[in-house]
Amino acid sequence: xxxxxxQHELKAFWRSKNTGKNLATRIVMAxxxxxxxxxxxxxxxxLDKIIDKAMPDEDIIPGFCGILLYYFLADLLMRLxxxxxxxxxxxPYLTLPIKRNSVVGYLSFTALLSVFNLWPVLLFTPFTxxxxxxxxxxxxATVFILAILGLTVFNxxxxxxxxxxxxxxxxxxxxxxxxxxLIGIADFSWHLYSIRGISAYLFGHLIKQPVLVLLPMLLGxxxxxxxxxxxxxxxxxxxxxxxxxxxYKSSTEIPLLGYFGHIGDLVANEIKLILRNKRPRSSLVVSxxxxxxxxxxxxxxxxxxxxxxxxxxxxxxxxxxxxSYGQFMFSWQxxxxxxxxxxxxxxxxxxxxxxxxxxxxxxxxxxxxIPYVYFGWNILLAHFCMYLxxxxxxxxxxxxxxNRNYKRIDLSKGxxxxxEGVGATQxxxxxxxxxxxxxxxxxLAAFGHRDIAFIAIGIVGLLFILTRSYWIKxxxxxxxxxxxxxxxxxxxx
Amino acid sequence: MIEIKDLKKVYAGVPVVNIPQLxxxxxxxxxxxxxxxxxxxxxxRMMLDLxxxxxxxxxxxxxxxxxxxxxxxxxxxxxxxxxxxDYLTPEEYFYFIGGLHKxxxxxxxxxxxxxxxFFNGEILKRGKYIRDLSKGNQxxxxxxxxxxxxxxxxxxxxxxxxxxxxxxxxxxxxLKELNSQGITTLVSSHDLNHVTDVSNRILLMEKxxxxxxxxxxxxxxxxxxxxxxxxxxxx
Numbered sequence: 001x002x003x004x005x006x007q008h009e010l011k012a013f014w015r016s017k018n019t020g021k022n023l024a025t026r027i028v029m030a031x032x033x034x035x036x037x038x039x040x041x042x043x044x045x046x047l048d049k050i051i052d053k054a055m056p057d058e059d060i061i062p063g064f065c066g067i068l069l070y071y072f073l074a075d076l077l078m079r080l081x082x083x084x085x086x087x088x089x090x091x092p093y094l095t096l097p098i099k100r101n102s103v104v105g106y107l108s109f110t111a112l113l114s115v116f117n118l119w120p121v122l123l124f125t126p127f128t129x130x131x132x133x134x135x136x137x138x139x140x141a142t143v144f145i146l147a148i149l150g151l152t153v154f155n156x157x158x159x160x161x162x163x164x165x166x167x168x169x170x171x172x173x174x175x176x177x178x179x180x181x182l183i184g185i186a187d188f189s190w191h192l193y194s195i196r197g198i199s200a201y202l203f204g205h206l207i208k209q210p211v212l213v214l215l216p217m218l219l220g221x222x223x224x225x226x227x228x229x230x231x232x233x234x235x236x237x238x239x240x241x242x243x244x245x246x247x248y249k250s251s252t253e254i255p256l257l258g259y260f261g262h263i264g265d266l267v268a269n270e271i272k273l274i275l276r277n278k279r280p281r282s283s284l285v286v287s288x289x290x291x292x293x294x295x296x297x298x299x300x301x302x303x304x305x306x307x308x309x310x311x312x313x314x315x316x317x318x319x320x321x322x323x324s325y326g327q328f329m330f331s332w333q334x335x336x337x338x339x340x341x342x343x344x345x346x347x348x349x350x351x352x353x354x355x356x357x358x359x360x361x362x363x364x365x366x367x368x369x370i371p372y373v374y375f376g377w378n379i380l381l382a383h384f385c386m387y388l389x390x391x392x393x394x395x396x397x398x399x400x401x402x403n404r405n406y407k408r409i410d411l412s413k414g415x416x417x418x419x420e421g422v423g424a425t426q427x428x429x430x431x432x433x434x435x436x437x438x439x440x441x442x443x444l445a446a447f448g449h450r451d452i453a454f455i456a457i458g459i460v461g462l463l464f465i466l467t468r469s470y471w472i473k474x475x476x477x478x479x480x481x482x483x484x485x486x487x488x489x490x491x492x493x
Numbered sequence: 494m495i496e497i498k499d500l501k502k503v504y505a506g507v508p509v510v511n512i513p514q515l516x517x518x519x520x521x522x523x524x525x526x527x528x529x530x531x532x533x534x535x536x537x538r539m540m541l542d543l544x545x546x547x548x549x550x551x552x553x554x555x556x557x558x559x560x561x562x563x564x565x566x567x568x569x570x571x572x573x574x575x576x577x578x579d580y581l582t583p584e585e586y587f588y589f590i591g592g593l594h595k596x597x598x599x600x601x602x603x604x605x606x607x608x609x610x611f612f613n614g615e616i617l618k619r620g621k622y623i624r625d626l627s628k629g630n631q632x633x634x635x636x637x638x639x640x641x642x643x644x645x646x647x648x649x650x651x652x653x654x655x656x657x658x659x660x661x662x663x664x665x666x667x668l669k670e671l672n673s674q675g676i677t678t679l680v681s682s683h684d685l686n687h688v689t690d691v692s693n694r695i696l697l698m699e700k701x702x703x704x705x706x707x708x709x710x711x712x713x714x715x716x717x718x719x720x721x722x723x724x725x726x727x728x
Contacts, residue, residue: 251584265592276580338572344566
């Protein structure tokens with residue numbers, strides 16, 4: 001039975017629309033994943049050097065033992081945020097003559113197939129082999145690896161257990177996250193205890209008494225069993241699902257937008273789209289977080305000397321929403337795209353709505369980032385000019401690429417590790433958005449006219465804003481050629 | 494009202510719609526029947542300019558549908574949930590659709606009050622987004638949004654499929670009333686009883702072709718049942 005399940009799972013993966021069908025997407029995805037893995041591996045292989053640098057007055061192995069518990073605490077917090085529940089895939093099997101135990105066993109087991117379980121193994125195994133095996137012998141190293149595996153499994157199922165519980169009651173999640181954060185604060189700020197000390201003590205004992213490895217392994221097994229039992233008791237669709245028990249949803253209005261009339265209505269809908277669905281919401285949250293991007297750059301004197309780099313925070317802070325949300329333009333509305341095409345929405349108004357949405361959010365971010373003027377007036381100038389550029393040119397580029405985006409996005413799915421809707425369009429889109437302003441900036445800045453370069457960028461942006469109706473017309477013409485392809489792509493579930 | 498000329502659509506070498514000529518006069522009520530895969534939905538989609546025909550054209554009020562927008566002013570359609578903005582509450586959706594046709598909120602509210610029976614207390618003020626409604630209730634929202642637009646031409650794809658018996662009867666009454674007001678309706682269905690009840694003309698599709706085009710009379714239902722009968726048994 002399990003092998004049949006596994007086969008179905010493989011088919012589901014390879015046949016899903018998300019799995020990049022074309023070669024280019026697959027290659028880029030593979031490179032990205034490899035790059036990530038490589039980063040982790042580099043850290044893993046030089047972990048001894050890193051620990052040595054970070055804690056020079058301590059031996060490496062106690063130092064290593066000290067960080068392990070930190071890692072697993074942080075890991076748990078991350079998992080609570082990002083790990084997805086393996087859920088509804090069991091629905092078709094529930095009513096078939098298959099033993100509950102095999103369905104539940106399968107569901108619990110596949111929960112292990114998560115990238116989160118790969119990181120600790122990748123991160124800590126090289127060190128264990130390199131240092132601990134060398135110092136304390138192969139058997140102690142094996143014990144260490146087993147302990148890490150045990151804790152990984154424990155974390156995996158604990159996170160899933162909390163997530164499942166919190167689906168039924170939202171407070172569970174808040175309490176769990178709160179407890180984790182409290183544990184951290186109690187150590188770092190209040191110095192009630194030292195997690196590092198505890199961690200070093202526990203893992204230090206592991207070296208002396210390898211039998212203790214049974215403890216983390218038992219913890220892992222117990223957590224697995226708890227999950228198994230819970231699932232078996234609650235093998236009902238509504239409890240398995242990642243959908244939260246829904247509270248009363250009230251209709252809301254955004255009064256400011258009434259001012260823009262019909263186009264305002266379109267924007268109001270889109271704002272609701274963003275706020276009421278996980279994935280677009282997280283792209284908005286990320287954009288707001290990017291407002292702190294400047295703190296990294298502007299506080300670092302090293303960057304002050306290389307002014308070309310100054311453009312980066314300005315591009316990102318005022319424009320990240322246009323990039324992160326705009327790259328999937330129209331896909332967000334894939335679910336009801338037929339409805340839009342048939343309804344009395346003029347496509348020009350539809351586009352004007354997009355411009356208005358971008359303008360509102362970029363303006364908001366621009367205003368909120370004004371305090372960076374503390375680091376110098378020309379930062380404000382750079383922000384303002386890039387703001388104009390983003391609204392004039394990058395919005396138009398994003399919408400141009402939106403006409404070439406035929407991939408559906410299912411709004412009900414979360415954002416993390418979600419490749420749905422990602423295609424060649426998104427890969428290509430980044431280039432003109434990033435390089436564009438530099439084409440103007442570099443030549444002028446090379447002659448030392450840095451402020452003039454900013455102003456030139458602003459003027460070009462302004463020109464595009466003033467000629468926007470022309471661009472809208474071009475985009476509409478372009479759209480009319482591609483509308484059937486777009487609609488068809490969005491219909492393909 | 495509607496004129497179809499040489500309309501063709503081919504998927505992977507198989508013609509799914511192939512209609513040399515079809516005229517629909519103003520005020521007619523058309524029932525579209527046919528087994529799965531007969532091409533009903535594809536025909537609807539081409540009539541709404543959602544799919545590019547491989548040949549031929551659809552004219553609405555004498556104007557080609559493809560590439561034009563005028564037909565949107567007097568056409569309302571509900572084919573599937575893809576027509577609903579599912580993260581809105583039903584109220585927000587009605588206000589939005591109403592706003593497109595320049596109806597004020599009080600006007601929309603007034604219209605919705607008149608639909609209280611049809612909604613059966615399950616749509617409005619329930620604190621749910623459209624995506625959280627059942628398929629049947631979503632269908633009610635879709636149909637109600639169509640009627641809100643006061644269309645001259647109404648197109649519904651299998652509206653009876655997911656709704657409860659009471660609503661089916663209410664919907665039939667609504668459709669009959671629309672016809673008495675001279676509104677053109679085009680309704681597809683697998684329920685032969687319902688569709689013959691609300692239509693004065695039946696189009697029977699098979700493999701993309703309209704193989705029967707008949708006025709509804711007392712024997713229509715029996716004729717259709719005979720066509721769909723399997724192995725000598727009637728439906």
